[in-house]
Amino acid sequence: MRLTLHTDYALRTLMYLAVHTDRLSSIREIATTYGISENHLMKIIHRLGLGGFIETVRGRGGGLRLARPADQIRIGDVVRYTEEDMALVGCQHPAGTKDNTPCLLADACRLRGALGEALGSFMTVLNGYTLADVVTPHERRCLS
Structure with missing residues (x-):
């Protein structure tokens, strides 16, 4: 399984905010730190805000911060929220294959279950980790 860049950047953004809990952070500084387009990051920030992972403060002196403590944000929850398609193969889509054609082997196949x-x-392993667990002292030094 490969996570999308959207999820990768969402996790990086949350890690950055977990390091900087003492202040508000800006989209520009996060984008610059990771070499991400500000426009792309704005979409990710918006989605993370809708999901209740971050808060945005508008106006002069505004910025971003975590919506709750890092030890209360589960990595699996973030991945599940930001990944639009968790199907490993086409037949795991609710309507059959990705192009909506039914699988000819569905009645005899056990691969889908496996x-x-x-x-x-x-996902169980990822939910065993919180944002606080994945921000080590090394990240704190690198992102400060």
Whole structure:
């Protein structure tokens, strides 16, 4: 499984904010730190705000901050929220394959169940970690 850049940047943004809990951060500084387009990052920030992961403060002196403490933000929850398609293969889509054609092997196939179990295990492991767990002292030094 490969996470999208959207999820990667969302996690990086949250990590950055977890390091800078003493102040508000700006989209520009986060974008500059990671070499991300500000326009692309604005879409990610908006989505993270809708999901309740971050708060935005408008106006002069405004910026971004975590909506709750880093030890209360589960990595699996962020991944599940930011990934639009968690299907590992086309037949895991609710309507059949990605192009909506039914799978000819559906009645005899056990692969779908095995992959579903693997994805469940993947998400269980990610939910075992919080944002606080993945921001080590090294990240704190690098992002300060």
